[in-house]
Amino acid sequence: MRTSTCAAVVLIRPHTGSTGCGVAAGPDFWGLPLIASTGADRLQSWEPNDADNAGSTLMTNCIHDHGRWGKGDQLGAGHFLTPERTLGALRMVKYGTVIDMSHVIEIGAPRMAPNQSPYHIQAGPTSAGSIRRRRKMGAKNDAGSNLERIEMTTHVGTHIDALGHFSKGDTLYGGYSATETVDDFGLNNLGIENMPPIVTRAVLLDVSRLDGGDYLESGRAVTVADLEKALAAAKLTIQAGDVVCINTGWGRFFMKDNDKYLHGEPGIDKEAARWLTGQDCVAIAADNMALEVLPGTNHPEEMMPVHQHCLAEAGVHIIENLVMDDLIQREVREFCFMLSAIKLKGATGCPVRPIAIV
Numbered sequence: 225m226r227t228s229t230c231a232a233v234v235l236i237r238p239h240t241g242s243t244g245c246g247v248a249a250g251p252d253f254w255g256l257p258l259i260a261s262t263g264a265d266r267l268q269s270w271e272p273n274d275a276d277n278a279g280s281t282l283m284t285n286c287i288h289d290h291g292r293w294g295k296g297d298q299l300g301a302g303h304f305l306t307p308e309r310t311l312g313a314l315r316m317v318k319y320g321t322v323i324d325m326s327h328v329i330e331i332g333a334p335r336m337a338p339n340q341s342p343y344h345i346q347a348g349p350t351s352a353g354s355i356r357r358r359r360k361m362g363a364k365n366d367a368g369s370n371l372e373r374i375e376m377t378t379h380v381g382t383h384i385d386a387l388g389h390f391s392k393g394d395t396l397y398g399g400y401s402a403t404e405t406v407d408d409f410g411l412n413n414l415g416i417e418n419m420p421p422i423v424t425r426a427v428l429l430d431v432s433r434l435d436g437g438d439y440l441e442s443g444r445a446v447t448v449a450d451l452e453k454a455l456a457a458a459k460l461t462i463q464a465g466d467v468v469c470i471n472t473g474w475g476r477f478f479m480k481d482n483d484k485y486l487h488g489e490p491g492i493d494k495e496a497a498r499w500l501t502g503q504d505c506v507a508i509a510a511d512n513m514a515l516e517v518l519p520g521t522n523h524p525e526e527m528m529p530v531h532q533h534c535l536a537e538a539g540v541h542i543i544e545n546l547v548m549d550d551l552i553q554r555e556v557r558e559f560c561f562m563l564s565a566i567k568l569k570g571a572t573g574c575p576v577r578p579i580a581i582v
Contacts, residue, residue: 300539388414410570432473439473442488475511
């Protein structure tokens, strides 16, 4: 089965500029060459009422084949984001503490080259130049303005994948054809602008110490049994509309050791992905670059099967490079989660700043 990957690049152009970066080669388990850029009280459990489940049926652990919401659907698991579930999540807030779950995006942020271009920012016009121009126009108050040009792929830093990011052969989520959907100037369907804002319950599954260390090693598959063990330890269950956040400990290498961060990673395997989507979660998040174990458990015959399943089959969003350290330190394992993506029409993803409110 041929795997297609769509990746968007965003250019914000108040003025012109140039880019450049140093590179170092790496392994090809992404399906492309790698380049490394130079405790609080536990919150109360939320049990949804009958209204929360209105209009929904339980998923089975199978390939969903776009049949659940019909051919042409662009919302996917976003259908589970009901007003009742939003209110249930907001009722979980006890202290009003807001916790940032994102990395700073900066020059040198890890990326998967050549598919992903680097983050680059260049200043101009600057305050000095704008003051000179305004003086020539007769201004006397020296109003200096600063602008910049930013160039980056939408999959650098903490970000969320649009459903159109991956295909199975020519088939995208909702039965769309990749040939017809992927245009020269973005996605005609399944772009990130179709994803609704997320305000829902999240559960944090900390699997980082399962093998006795502070983090799981590269290539370590997180299985269904591992996830069940983490859920049991937290005394939680996954409910419809949840965001499931998986901490492997691998995030410690983000911008600390990018070469290590990009050369393989621990992550969920395909069976674990199917088990999670089968419980009606709206998104799956992790503290690594790609959510899934790399190299995969059936490499090289299968590459990026978790992305194929979650995005192209199940319509479940993927959030990558998530930061969970503060929540783990506070011993928070369920919380109100908020995330909203910029409506970049036709984009296959978007940098985001998710927050937990506890």
